[in-house]
Amino acid sequence: MATQVRYVEDSTRIQEPEAGPSGLWSWLTTVDHKRIGVLYLVTALTFFAIGGIEALLLRVQLSQPNNAFVSAATYNQLFTMHGTTMIFLAVMPLSGAFFNLLTPLMIGARDVAFPRLNAFSYWVLLFGAILINFGWIYGGAPDAGWFAYANLTSPAYSPGMGVDYWVLGIQVLGISSVAASFNFFTTIVNMRAPGMSMMRLPVFIWMTLITQILIFMAFPALTVGATLLMFDRWFDTNFFIVEAGGMPLLWQHLFWVFGHPEVYILILPAMGIVSEVLQTFSRKPLFGYTAIVFAGIGIAVLGFSVWVHHMFTTGLGPVPNSIFAISTMLIALPTGVKIFNWIGTMWGGALWLSTAMLFSIGFVAMFIIGGLSGVMHASPPVDSQHQDTYFVVAHFHYVLFGGSIMGLFSGVYYWWPKFTGKLLHEGLGKVHFWLMLIGFNVTFFPMHWLGAIGMPRRIYSYGDGLNWEFWNMVTTMGSFIIGISFIFFIANVFITLVLGDRAPDDPWDAPTLEWATTSPPALHNFDTIPVVKSRMPLWTDKYPEVYGHESEPGEHGDPDLPDIQTDEVHDEIHLPNPSYWPLVLAIGIVMLFAGFIFTFVMSFIGLALMFISIWGWALEPAFGEADHA
Amino acid sequence: MLRRVPRWIVAVLLIVVIGGLLTACGSAEDYPQTTLESAGPHNDSILGVYSLVWYGSIIVFFLVEGLLIFSVFKFRGEPKTAHGRPVPVHGNNRLEIIWTVIPAIILAIIAVPTLQVISELSEAPGDDAMVINVIGHQFFWEFQYPDLGVNTTNELHIPVGQRIDLRLDSADVIHSFWVPQLAGKTDAIPGRDNRMWFEADAPGTYLGQCAEFCGLAHYQMLMTVVAESQEDFDAWVAEELAPPPAEGDPEEGLAIVEAQCAACHAIEGTSAQGQVGPALTGFANQELIADVIENTPENLAAWLDDPQAIKPGTAMPDLPLSEADIINLVTYLETLNGESE
Numbered sequence: 019m020a021t022q023v024r025y026v027e028d029s030t031r032i033q034e035p036e037a038g039p040s041g042l043w044s045w046l047t048t049v050d051h052k053r054i055g056v057l058y059l060v061t062a063l064t065f066f067a068i069g070g071i072e073a074l075l076l077r078v079q080l081s082q083p084n085n086a087f088v089s090a091a092t093y094n095q096l097f098t099m100h101g102t103t104m105i106f107l108a109v110m111p112l113s114g115a116f117f118n119l120l121t122p123l124m125i126g127a128r129d130v131a132f133p134r135l136n137a138f139s140y141w142v143l144l145f146g147a148i149l150i151n152f153g154w155i156y157g158g159a160p161d162a163g164w165f166a167y168a169n170l171t172s173p174a175y176s177p178g179m180g181v182d183y184w185v186l187g188i189q190v191l192g193i194s195s196v197a198a199s200f201n202f203f204t205t206i207v208n209m210r211a212p213g214m215s216m217m218r219l220p221v222f223i224w225m226t227l228i229t230q231i232l233i234f235m236a237f238p239a240l241t242v243g244a245t246l247l248m249f250d251r252w253f254d255t256n257f258f259i260v261e262a263g264g265m266p267l268l269w270q271h272l273f274w275v276f277g278h279p280e281v282y283i284l285i286l287p288a289m290g291i292v293s294e295v296l297q298t299f300s301r302k303p304l305f306g307y308t309a310i311v312f313a314g315i316g317i318a319v320l321g322f323s324v325w326v327h328h329m330f331t332t333g334l335g336p337v338p339n340s341i342f343a344i345s346t347m348l349i350a351l352p353t354g355v356k357i358f359n360w361i362g363t364m365w366g367g368a369l370w371l372s373t374a375m376l377f378s379i380g381f382v383a384m385f386i387i388g389g390l391s392g393v394m395h396a397s398p399p400v401d402s403q404h405q406d407t408y409f410v411v412a413h414f415h416y417v418l419f420g421g422s423i424m425g426l427f428s429g430v431y432y433w434w435p436k437f438t439g440k441l442l443h444e445g446l447g448k449v450h451f452w453l454m455l456i457g458f459n460v461t462f463f464p465m466h467w468l469g470a471i472g473m474p475r476r477i478y479s480y481g482d483g484l485n486w487e488f489w490n491m492v493t494t495m496g497s498f499i500i501g502i503s504f505i506f507f508i509a510n511v512f513i514t515l516v517l518g519d520r521a522p523d524d525p526w527d528a529p530t531l532e533w534a535t536t537s538p539p540a541l542h543n544f545d546t547i548p549v550v551k552s553r554m555p556l557w558t559d560k561y562p563e564v565y566g567h568e569s570e571p572g573e574h575g576d577p578d579l580p581d582i583q584t585d586e587v588h589d590e591i592h593l594p595n596p597s598y599w600p601l602v603l604a605i606g607i608v609m610l611f612a613g614f615i616f617t618f619v620m621s622f623i624g625l626a627l628m629f630i631s632i633w634g635w636a637l638e639p640a641f642g643e644a645d646h647a
Numbered sequence: 648m649l650r651r652v653p654r655w656i657v658a659v660l661l662i663v664v665i666g667g668l669l670t671a672c673g674s675a676e677d678y679p680q681t682t683l684e685s686a687g688p689h690n691d692s693i694l695g696v697y698s699l700v701w702y703g704s705i706i707v708f709f710l711v712e713g714l715l716i717f718s719v720f721k722f723r724g725e726p727k728t729a730h731g732r733p734v735p736v737h738g739n740n741r742l743e744i745i746w747t748v749i750p751a752i753i754l755a756i757i758a759v760p761t762l763q764v765i766s767e768l769s770e771a772p773g774d775d776a777m778v779i780n781v782i783g784h785q786f787f788w789e790f791q792y793p794d795l796g797v798n799t800t801n802e803l804h805i806p807v808g809q810r811i812d813l814r815l816d817s818a819d820v821i822h823s824f825w826v827p828q829l830a831g832k833t834d835a836i837p838g839r840d841n842r843m844w845f846e847a848d849a850p851g852t853y854l855g856q857c858a859e860f861c862g863l864a865h866y867q868m869l870m871t872v873v874a875e876s877q878e879d880f881d882a883w884v885a886e887e888l889a890p891p892p893a894e895g896d897p898e899e900g901l902a903i904v905e906a907q908c909a910a911c912h913a914i915e916g917t918s919a920q921g922q923v924g925p926a927l928t929g930f931a932n933q934e935l936i937a938d939v940i941e942n943t944p945e946n947l948a949a950w951l952d953d954p955q956a957i958k959p960g961t962a963m964p965d966l967p968l969s970e971a972d973i974i975n976l977v978t979y980l981e982t983l984n985g986e987s988e
Contacts, residue, residue, distance in 0.1 A: 089922065090863055090864065090866070090922060091863060091922075094860075094862075094863065162860075163860050167820075167821055167859070167860070169820055169821070169837065170820040170821065170860070170861060170862060175785075175819065175820050175862060260837040264838075265838070266820075266821055266836060266837065266838070266839075267836065267839065300722070300733070301726060301732055301733055302732075302733040302734075302735060302736070303735050303736070303737055304737075305736060305737070305738055305739075306737075306738035306739075306742075306743055307737065307738065308738070309738065309743045331831070331832040331833055331834050332834045332836065333815075333834060333836070333839065333841035333842070333843075335769065336765045336766055336769040339765050340761075340762050340766075343758070343761055343762070343765070344758060347757065348754075350750060350754060351747055351750055351751060351754070354746060354747070354750045355743065355746060355747055357711065358742070358746040359738075359743075361711075361714055361715055362736075362738070362739075362742065364718045364719065364722055365718050365722065366722060366733055366734060366736060367722050367733045368722065368723075368724060368725055368726035368727070368732075368733045369719060369722050369723040369724065371719075371723055379719055382715055383712060383715055383716075386708065386711050386712060386715070387708065390704040390707060390708055391704070393700065393704065393754070393757070394697075394700045394701070394704055396757075397696050397697075397700055397757060397761040398761065398765055399692065399693040399696050399697070399761065399764040399765060399768060399831065400693065400696055400697045400700055400761075401831075402693065402830075402831020402832050403682040403690075403693060403697065403827065403831045403832075405823075405858065406832065406858040406859055406860075407682075407858070469682075470681065470682055470683055471678040471680060471681045471682070471683070472678065472679075472680025472681055472682055472827045473680070474825070474856060474857075474858045475860075476860040476865065476866075477856075477865065477866035478865075478866040479866050480866070483679065484678065484679060484680055484854075485677055485678050485679075561730070561731075561732055563730050564730050564732045564735055565735060
């Protein structure tokens, strides 16, 4: 039993992957989804570190009453950029790294549908990230909060350049996200291997698909809002200018129509990762696959109907507040279904408590807390006390740190060997996990209490008669424990890259297709395109006596499964050519936007670059000669 | 006897006791800005739903986390079956229905009182309520009593047992009015007439502050609600309406500075440490006011009364100062010769 299936020619030894092109130029022109995934990963972890340092500075400032560690102006920039960085430059790109690395491999494809568009998405993200952070060097960083409420952002109340950087940067980042979302959506819908029907997709791929739909439906609302704000700031329009009949609340509607689905954009990929990890390390199929998939769809649909719960205190009236209270509470149902199915997956399993598994269990444990506090302020009267206090800060960190970040780290530990060919050290990994879990709870649990005793968020300082100082000090100490835990992770990465054990192709005895190729995968992923006969293709092949009955072709009345022979899909492998046009186009677009701040000459140069690169892109042959791997 | 009590009942009781202790800990004596102790009917209604979701959450928390931790401990380790894999189970429709329906019932239990309280709190406060206009400014609160002709800043006096009908507006950006012991937040949004009501049950001082980030000195946008008996309130109104004294009182002036100017200006030796506007430590030695007019008591009074008239476009706001306030302020500011006390 337990014969390993591999969709590579040589299945007897750990195979050195073919040496791809190397050097800086090859990275600048790469269209390989795995390399782009690595670029996303490195960028995201870098910005995670920057956002983390910003958080530590905030915490030092708040550790004592009447503190003046940083100035009030700097503090406002720090909390604005901490939120913006963690959401748009850390968690989203970290999810993007997994979309890139895994989507083609998990569905049995050689690359994404539009490899050059994929490179373009990354370069736009990188330059957008630099643009939105440029204020630290020149002109002042954004300082109106990550949701940049109008009319504080109007020229009269934010005359500096900070909001300029924010409103332009956020539009650039939107271009990156939307381009990437079309790409992954198309890839998943069109490029699945033979037999990979929708209901055989790994749950991570399902959550990826749903996330892409959320991105291209939600981001336009943000883009509309940002465009209106841009017009107010540069062209003297009055969309949000009250004195001229504008309406600040319009911004809140537009922002949260984007902003709430954004929460699910941040959490669904992590939920997908956790579903894969729990399945592998419970050594048992995911419990309630269909329920988990449809719960994900339900969360996405409901996600568009709850935005007003961010606005319960704006005085919209009892009827909207009642309706949105109910719709918000409804989201607890599909979320609960997921949690119970994850516990169901572990129930009766044989749990291998690897670092990746611990992070996934940590995700479930912390997400329960974030979910419960979410239900608490789904009730508008309760929310009128929670809104804009540290209780809400605690809540969304339990969802986005205890949830998303834990889940994403679980994915890092799980798939690291697949893409680097090296195993991360389990001992260091577990130290990272426990320090992060403890530090996280020491930091964020007391924040519930601070909110309940009246501490608002986004305050630079507080007096000493309010009895907030003790728990603020505890929270600050916790945040440094989190910082230390991250150092263990970085150390683990560098030590194992140099000294680590060579990773086998399938170190975790996992069920999904990406483990059926080499570690790291060859440039073309699979020598032969796999034919998929079940939801857990590797397990059904390895353990036929346990899962054998599930691999019969045509089971579940699957009309899509062709009676296909492996030979037929083993045709010539065409890989896309490297291209520098995505990079040039990204430079052009960012120059177009940045010119609004610096000089319009820059915008015109950017525009010219855009047209040239679109022209070059269109005429460039996408595929070179056939590459017989 | 105690042994016969099922363990789960003990667990639930323990949870309720711990939760209760936590709630009781939020006493107003220790935590003057607590949300967990109510000083009036508005927050009473909120805390009714609040405690329901609070205890409900604590119970669900222990049950689900307990289940999670139990399954991790029980099922950890190598497979124990003959074929080397745990028994593959793909799901169970009955369970899916159960863990959808039970949370739905719990949510319905929360939803019903939620909707009741929403409608309770949105009812108009009635004709005998006292109307007070609340105007948020960067970075202070202006309170207008239209029926009494009194205006105050950052300090709101109300009679005990009197329903207060607050009409919220803003002079610049969005602020949020929040006095936790009395009521939840309502935003003060420019160009939008928001209303809310509250009432204090007992005399006392209740702290609050702006809850919506509104710019540089947001953190200093504090307020105090002084609830007092009708007699004391009437006396306070009479005092406010009394004609201004001929001679200013520097102590009063300092109090006004600390309440209204401290968000933007710094004066050594006082609690005023704002960084937005120029420091005033040596103000009396200054040649000019705002770099435009000669520093005389008359000019200073005119400047404080209407800064825009003296220097259009200045960041100095038009503070709602009474004549008496201005006289006190001028008297105080004239004493600032650069030496801290």
